[in-house]
Amino acid sequence: MPRVLIAGMGDVGILTAIHLSRHVSVVGVSAKPELVTGQELGVRLARPDDWARDNRVAFERYRRLDGVRRVHGSLTGLDLDAREVTVRLSDGSLAAEAYDVLVVSTGVTNGFWRNPDVQSREEIDAAIQSHHRTVADARSVIVIGGGAAAVSAAANLRIRWPHKVIDLYYPGDRALPQHHPRAWEQVRGRLVDIGVGLHPGHRAVVPDGFTCDEITHQPVQWSTGQPAGEADAVVWAVGRVRPNTGWLPASLLDENGFVKVGPTLQTPARPELFAIGDVAATDPLRSSARNRADRLLAKNIRAYLAGRPLKDYRPSDFRWGSVLGVQDDGLLFFASDGRTIQIPAWAIHRVLLPWVVRRGFYRGVRNA
Structure with missing residues (x-):
């Protein structure tokens, strides 16, 4: 064979x-x-x-x-x-x-x-929990990047901890440049509603030798000329x-x-x-x-x-696809033409995940 x-x-x-x-x-x-x-x-x-x-x-x-x-x-x-x-x-x-x-x-x-x-598995556990504790302990977080990972991080951190100061910095006029423009308009509205600070036109200076593979604490310099950004934790999601x-x-x-x-x-x-x-x-x-x-x-x-x-x-x-992930009110799904579909939480947990994903895509997934 x-x-x-x-x-x-x-x-x-x-x-x-x-x-x-x-x-x-x-x-x-x-x-x-x-x-x-x-x-x-x-x-x-x-x-x-x-x-x-x-x-x-x-x-x-x-x-x-x-x-x-x-x-x-x-x-x-x-x-x-x-x-x-x-x-x-x-x-x-x-x-x-x-x-x-x-x-x-x-x-x-x-x-x-x-x-x-x-x-x-133990090393994977330790890494995931370490990153979670770092942002959990921070009173303020800067997220750098304009892609889906950065937008997702900023939104979910603010939803999880509404008392934290969460700011999203991205280099262009809008984030999600690889999505249809209508997708960013929808997501931008949600970010504003939940209180994420949006800072377009900010391109970060990546320190020499830094591969963006850790959450940092130092001030962030901008090649676009703005004053340095400061927070207790800096999440680098710059797409390198x-x-x-x-x-x-x-x-x-x-x-x-x-x-x-x-x-x-x-x-x-x-x-x-x-x-x-x-x-x-x-x-x-x-x-x-x-x-x-x-x-x-x-x-x-x-x-x-x-x-x-x-x-x-x-x-x-x-x-x-999804940008923000599953929330209490369900999942906001973006089509390639920018149209949105709001999938309710009950449909995700009772239909989409068990039947479409686990049974349909993966042909059966055993319980953990």
Whole structure:
């Protein structure tokens, strides 16, 4: 039976493995012993237990992963001709894993909440609780950045602790520049209503050598000329993503280190190599994970192995989905054209999560 090796078992890697698990032999390599998503930063900081219920899930809970062999470690190298990857296991030893098809879904490093480090469950616990305690103990918080992660952080911190001073600083005239303009108008109204201070036109000076991977306390300088910003805690969500591709040959990467792929999600140089998610240079937004290309990828892999034609991935023009996360009144969902849908809380907990997500997308998730 052909062997498909999935490098990176984040959300899109898991979904791809689930689609393939009954058709080919699947091996998944993950730096974590469980799914730890980079989504919903604000809920993670403000309500880590609520966040963990659907964004931190043990691999053993996914029924369709029962037949998938999982390797806990970090990828250190790739031999294209031998069709083999090298993995440094969690105990420090090295292992080689062969493949017939390789899927690169190793994602990106972004701030303190998305990293490629090999971690145990205890280390993941400690990091999440440490970040939560830092913002919980702060009387004032500055959030820097204009993307969904920054907006989510500012909103959820203010909702969780309405007595805190929460300020959002972003470089453009509006935040959420990758969403439809109508989405920002809706979110801006909510931020104003709950008392988040909005500061457009502020571009932060990132200190030399600082990778934005921790919550800081020092004053923030602005290259746009405003007086320094001060708060007890500074959350850096400036979008300085770094692809986790140091283990790949340079011939597979574009000038920014992302994996070059064609419309079928295959690499141009090696048809047996596919890439998906934030690490894949599919389009300017690298939107294949959010646009549910995992199903297309699985079909294309099976077609490649059978010698059949493959289908193309078609990205959307704007980001879509949730920005603020699930709140007491439900979920505000943004379509790619900026239209909003308010999903009530009862529908999320009784229908969307148990039936659409856990049963439909993941084909069954066992109770924790």
